Amino acid sequence: MTAADLAPQELRILVAVADEGGFSAAAARLGATQSAVSHAVRGIERKLGVVLFERGRFGARPTAAGERAAAHARRVLRMLQALAADARGADTGEIAGPLRIAAFRSAALHLLPPVLRRLAEHRPGVEVSVTVVRELGAGTAGEVAAGRADLGIATLSGPPPAGLVAGALLEEPYSLVHPAGHPEPRALPLVDWAENCGSYTRTWWAAQDWIPAATVSAEDDGAVLSMVGSGLGMAVMPALSLTGAPPAVEITDLGPDRPYRRVGYVTTPELAATDAVRALIRALRSVTLPTPGLPSLERTKDQLRAV
Known part of the structure; x- marks a missing residue:
């Protein structure tokens, strides 16, 4: 055998x-x-x-x-589910069945809600579950590779892991965030969190002699915003993390050389061909985000259709 x-x-x-x-x-x-x-x-x-x-x-x-x-085994079992759902859909025209998404925190909070509303409106038979995963180590791509998620919303800094496919959705700029009205925000201590400043910003970050080593390390970007709003320091953060920033903080553009973070999706080649995942990707590409610091979102969507 x-x-x-x-x-x-x-x-x-x-x-x-x-x-x-x-x-x-x-x-x-x-x-x-x-x-x-x-x-x-x-x-x-x-x-x-x-x-x-x-x-x-x-x-x-x-x-x-x-x-x-x-x-x-997880991926094979998932494809057996997709086989049944897609076969029924070919007969009825309905897209239905489970759809498992892994996303890092700010994407789950600010990118996915309008996408899932659109998906629910147009494809009510799709049953979505979302798991928030820290974008450290294997991150959301690791959940997809392990068969625990069908699609991951990920930060893209190079080719996808072996066996996966990826597509870019947007580039979000980093901004300086500091207590509102502070006269010298760059003189404040740095508040940071582990998921910030990956390989996509590390070169820029290392060249900024005004950014000190972090003196306060928070659990996530929400905690960073709270600490900055309380006057504990300043931070350098990507645009998704700044959606709905409280009035106690001020967001300052870092200028034309500011770094960007590329956000996209990862999935497996076989799941990329299924009806539910294709519907989700279409929804991701169709939603416009009213996100601070993303004035060129439509431009970047057009430029980044594939990795």
């Missing part, structure tokens, strides 16, 4: 054990017995010829092979 002999139920068991971290929890999730789940996993490992889980008092921890196998 080979991997080609794996049945969908075996893939569900593999994913459940990887997600739950143990055979007992996976069995409870699947409505099966622990012995049945354990036996099934041993059978999957024989078919693949690799050990997928480390067993111990801690439960069942995926090996590197197990992580890779679980990611493939």
Whole structure:
């Protein structure tokens, strides 16, 4: 027997054990017995010829092979769902079924709501779920690669990870943010957060001798805005993070050499061809954002149709 002999139920068991971290929890999730789940996993490992889980008092921890196998299993199971939904849609003309989105915080707060309203209006059969993911490490693209999301709203700073496809949506400029009315905002201490200043701005950032090392590190961009509004310092932030900025802060243009952050989507080649993901991408491209610091949004959308 080979991997080609794996049945969908075996893939569900593999994913459940990887997600739950143990055979007992996976069995409870699947409505099966622990012995049945354990036996099934041993059978999957024989078919693949690799050990997928480390067993111990801690439960069942995926090996590197197990992580890779679980990611493939999630994606295969998702495509089986898409197969059924798209086949029905070909007969009825309706786009329906689940659609899982991973997005970083400011995109989830300010980019997605008008997009999802438009999608709900035109494609009411699509069932959307959104997970907010910190754009650190693997970030939203990692959720897509692992099969936990169908599409990720991501910051794009180069080619997408292997096995994924990407498209750019907009470029958002960075601005100086400081307490309103402060006479010397550049003299204030820096408030920052871990997701800020990725590779797309690092060169610019390093050349600015007026930007000190951060003296206050916040959890996210919302906390940064609150601290700046309270007079604790200044910050350099991208436009999406400044949507709905409180009146206690002032936003100052950094000039013609200001850095930009490219925001786009990532998905898998197979999901990019499904009706639900295609509908979402169309909605993403059609929405105009009234975002501070994005005067050229339509221009950048036209220029950045693909990465």
